[in-house]
Amino acid sequence: MIVPLPHVLVLAAILFSLGTGCVLAWSSNVIMLLIGIEIMLNAAMLVFVGGSCQWGMVDGQVFALMIIAMTSAEVSLALAMVVYLHRRRKTVDADEFSELRDH
């Protein structure tokens, strides 16, 4: 493998932190939240693929494919929810939806 595994891991860690930061900082917008989650998922996927290349086993790549499939399903569902929420409340601010809170 051309790229050494530690580099891949560092890149994945950076990507994951960015995604987390996006989720935390931009929580006022549901769409940005979703994007942050996507980035975090991709970072995890990168670790799988890197590991799979390092040890020459396909399991990691199979898992990456699974994550891609799951992500697409998740995004389509989540976007549908965003559209629904926007229709109901005319906003995509996540803090507006706090009905589950006590009192």
Added chain:
Amino acid sequence: MKLILELILLLPILGSLFNLLLGRAPRRLGETVACGAIWGSFAATLAAAAAYDSPVTTEIASWLSAFDFKAPLVLYLDPLSLALCLMITFVCGLIHLYAVGYMHDDPGYRRFFVLLNLFVASMLLLVLAANLPLLYLGWEGVGFCSYALIGFWYQNPNNATAGRKAFIVTRIGDVGLALAIVWIFQLFGTTSITLVNQMGHGVPVSIITGLGLLMLLGAMGKSAQLPLMVWLPDAMAGPTPVSAQIHAATMVTAGVYLLMRLFPLIGLSVTVTSAIAVTGALTAFYGATCALAQRDLKRILAFSTISQIGYMMLGVGVGAITAASFHLIEHAFFKALLFLGAGCVITAMDHEQDVFRMGGLSRTMPATFYPFLAGALCLAGLPLTGGFFSKDGILAAVWQQGGTLSLGLYALGLLTALITAIYTFRMVFLVFGGSKEASSLSSPGSMGRAHHALPVVMQWTLIPLALFGLGGGLLNLPAYLGHGLLQQFLAPLGASGQQGLSPASELLLSGMAALVSLAGIALAWVRFGGDRRKQRVIEARQPARGVHAFLLGGWYVDDLYRLLFVRPYVWVSQVLWQRVDEGMVDKGFDQMAALLGRCGRGLGSWSCGRLYIYLLSLATGAALFIGWFALVAL
């Protein structure tokens, strides 16, 4: 014979079931079945009496059976139970007929007849039972019917309370009987009455004494003897036929019957027999003195019942089983008669029960007056009436016993006989004596009140009872007038009669009793007869004072019990209820629930609803965990 015995018991049960299940049947049919069942039972008893030659034991079915304990459904017919069955079915049959008239406009007549029939069945079971558990079944059956019938008009809380009081007080005695039965089984390994009666000699006297005293406790509760007699006067809250049937003629004598039944066993202990005799004599005196001051017609009769049952106990205590059972049967006739007569009077007076507000009824209600007078003569023990012979038999037996105690009891019994004659004729003079104007003078409210027309059947039923009451003496004439039928009939019981007494001394005792009763009637005349009556009625408007109030209040025994038992009990229940249950248990749970609620609310306040705070805490937590693992790994 087996079929006949079964019929005696089954007919009242079937009558009860008929009215219970076929409630929609026409009223006339229901009443006919109820009365027919009892008269059918009477006919079966007559057939049994005709076919009787020696004691019969019949097993109908098995009942309780566990390990070596067996209490099958066995009936036992001997002279004592046969005589009582005849009396019960006959008197109850007449009372049923009377009840048809008495309850003719009561909508609850069905419940009434169901209970009345069930009562007769239980009473017959009690009398015919061959073993103690079966007797106890009948014992409790009559107790339940008595409770349900005292509180028959339960919408009035007083009646319901009277029913409960009767139930609870008799229950205290029942505990004694139940313990005695268990003890007997433990001692003898059997509960058959005949077997137990034969086995008494092999047991130490102290144990017999214990058993006998427990039995006496049971009898005290059921037969309203000192000190458990407080329930009987209150039991008069029930309809009058109930008072006549249950609380005068039959049920209250069950205690006496129990002691007579087991006399071969408990009679072995002198302590027990003396205790029975003393209880009886004291109760007789107590009841008679209380009856002297009562104003309520039914309460007079109730106290007189207590007193007369005291005589029976006295008779049992001195071993005069024949005399006691003779008085039991005779008392059933004349006391039922007096109660039914009182019921006629009360109905006619529009439910007025105060004797001072009655008067002049001898002219307006002759058909009630003459039978009532016959009953009163029996109760007072006028010579040659049935009541005279039966009471005299008991007193003679007490005299014959000898000894200081017996002589004391005899004197007390004679004094009671005097008081009995006084209060009986006080009642007669107040209710029936005087003129009509006198009665309207005493109660201005009843001036314009017309006497109710009585159903004919109510007055007719008095006549046979009056005949049996007056002529009942023929059943058991003293030795100087021939021979006692009952005496011979009951001879196999081994009861000691008056054989040892010479005719001369017996005649002397009878003469004494006759004198006493005549003196009592004369005293009553002096105080309440003729014109003096009016004065007494005027005096009666003042509230009772002194001795009079003491007797009116039944020696304040009720108040004493209220102070000794009811108040502390109520206090303890109040503490248990308000302090322990509400104050500790309920409050404890409430506070625990409140604490948990506060915890939940405290935790709940963490959920602010802001998404980024959740995410931040999640991320921080995860970072901390990973950092911790990294630290450990390095």
